[in-house]
Amino acid sequence: MIIDIHAHCYRKPFKQMPGREPWPTPETLLPRYDKMGVDKAVIQLLIGPEFYLPTTNEDALEIAEKYPDRFIPFCNIHPQAISNSPFTKLELVLEQYKAAGCKGVGEVICNKHFLDPLMQNFFRAVESTGMPMTIHVGHRVGDIYGIVDEPGLPELEETLARYPKLRILGHAMAFWAEIGPLETVYARSGYPKGKITEEGALPKIMRRHPNLYGDLSAGSGANSLMRDPDFAVKFMTEFQDRLCFGIDICSAYVHPADTWLLDFMHKMLAEKRISQEIYDKIMYKNAVQILGL
Numbered sequence: 001m002i003i004d005i006h007a008h009c010y011r012k013p014f015k016q017m018p019g020r021e022p023w024p025t026p027e028t029l030l031p032r033y034d035k036m037g038v039d040k041a042v043i044q045l046l047i048g049p050e051f052y053l054p055t056t057n058e059d060a061l062e063i064a065e066k067y068p069d070r071f072i073p074f075c076n077i078h079p080q081a082i083s084n085s086p087f088t089k090l091e092l093v094l095e096q097y098k099a100a101g102c103k104g105v106g107e108v109i110c111n112k113h114f115l116d117p118l119m120q121n122f123f124r125a126v127e128s129t130g131m132p133m134t135i136h137v138g139h140r141v142g143d144i145y146g147i148v149d150e151p152g153l154p155e156l157e158e159t160l161a162r163y164p165k166l167r168i169l170g171h172a173m174a175f176w177a178e179i180g181p182l183e184t185v186y187a188r189s190g191y192p193k194g195k196i197t198e199e200g201a202l203p204k205i206m207r208r209h210p211n212l213y214g215d216l217s218a219g220s221g222a223n224s225l226m227r228d229p230d231f232a233v234k235f236m237t238e239f240q241d242r243l244c245f246g247i248d249i250c251s252a253y254v255h256p257a258d259t260w261l262l263d264f265m266h267k268m269l270a271e272k273r274i275s276q277e278i279y280d281k282i283m284y285k286n287a288v289q290i291l292g293l
Contacts, residue, residue, distance in 0.1 A: 002262075003287040004033070006107070006134065006171065006217035006246035007041035009071065011059050013252055017052070021251040026063050028252040030070060036262060038247075039284070040069070042291070044107040044134055045076035050145035051109055057097050064101065072291065074134070075102035079110050079122040086117035090125035098129055103291040106134030107171065109145040114155035119147065123159055127166035132290050134215055135168055137175040139188040146172055151185055152201045153178055160209040167290060169244065170202075171215040176224040178202040179235065191223040196231040206239055213290065214239065216282070217246025222261040229264075233273050240278045244286050 009029055013022040024032075033041065043063060045055040060073035075097035082088045094105065105126050112119050126133045137156065138146025149155045153175070160168065170176075174188045180196035182188060206212050215221060225232035236243060245265065249258055269279045287293070 001040075001284040002036075002038045002245065003072075003284040004038050004041040004217075004247050005169065005244040005287050006044055006215055006248045007071075008046070008055070008248070008250055009041070009043050009060075009063055010055060011063065014053055021253050023053070024249055024252045026067055026071065029249065030067070032249070032254060032258070033070070036259065040072060042072045042074055042104070042287070044074055046107060046109060047076040048078040048110055048145075050111045057102070061097075061100055061102070072293070073102050074104045074106050076105055076108065079112070079116075079118040084118075086121040088121065090122060091128045094125060094129045094131070098131055102131070103293070104132045104134065104169075105129075106169070107136050108133060108147060109136045109138075110147060111138060111141055111145050113141075113148045114159045120159070120162070123163050123166055127163045130165075132167040132169060132213070134171060135175075136172040137170060138172070139174040146174065149174065151178075151182055151188060153205060156212075157205050157209065160205070160212055164209075164211055167211050167213060169213045169215040169290075171217060171221065171246075171248075173220040175202070176214075176220040179224045180228075180231070191219055191227075193223075193227055196228045203235065203238070206242065210242075213242045213244065213286075215244055215246050216261055217248035219257055219260070221246060221248075222257070222264065226260065226264050229268070229273070233268070236268075236274055236278055236282065240281050241286060241289075243282045244290070245283045 010023045043060040047054050057075045064071045064073040136146040138144050177188045178201040180200040268274045
């Protein structure tokens with residue numbers, strides 16, 4: 001079995017921007033999953049002014065109801081929802097979506113610092129629901145989306161310490177670039193290349209905080225492993241219980257990057273660089289455990 005921990009899916013084929021490719025619908029995504037051997041996918045929702053085309057919670061639930069054997073719905077609300085206050089009981093909304101069948105919260109893309117009071121209230125609310133949370137980490141405020149942190153991810157680490165029962169699935173360039181040392185601060189905004197001669201901040205934080213998980217989707221997640229297969233084997237072995245396979249397809253059209261991580265994982269298994277047990281955990285078993293499937 002294979003579970004894609006990070007999918008985007010719209011009921012209707014809206015375009016990102018004029019001239020850009022349309023987003024996938026269930027009808028365009030499922031044939032691709034069938035060809036790739038992906039059995040189920042988690043619908044991640046993009047909510048808030050940081051992104052021009054939000055996905056609604058109701059759309060995710062409707063898609064999952066239509067294809068119950070293929071899609072798993074997440075829910076999402078903006079940290080400023082209801083009253084734009086760090087004292088809003090956001091869990092009252094989240095609990096309703098949990099009761100409706102949502103298995104997690106995300107993809108959280110709010111472009112505020114982790115330690116912003118609004119974000120801290122959101123983390124508190126999600127922790128209280130018991131649902132896991134997928135986050136997109138950004139490297140700056142403005143002109144991008146994603147929760148903002150400094151090099152070394154100190155604000156993420158403080159958040160993990162403050163909310164030890166909150167299971168966070170980390171994602172995006174500014175998160176995965178920290179798997180190794182940063183040659184420059186700007187490296188956080190892209191896909192660092194080359195051998196990883198020593199650990200970066202991320203493995204150390206994962207070691208200290210068992211509530212941090214890795215969402216391996218997108219070019220950022222795939223690159224973090226593919227840039228140095230030797231280090232990837234050590235990383236996957238140590239954190240085999242906290243890594244989840246993902247793709248992050250954002251277009252109705254097929255792109256070569258869609259299979260980068262899938263091909264890499266198959267290669268690692270075929271060459272016996274990872275065991276069948278580690279492969280199975282990353283490809284689906286960890287998702288089953290985290291989401292309570």
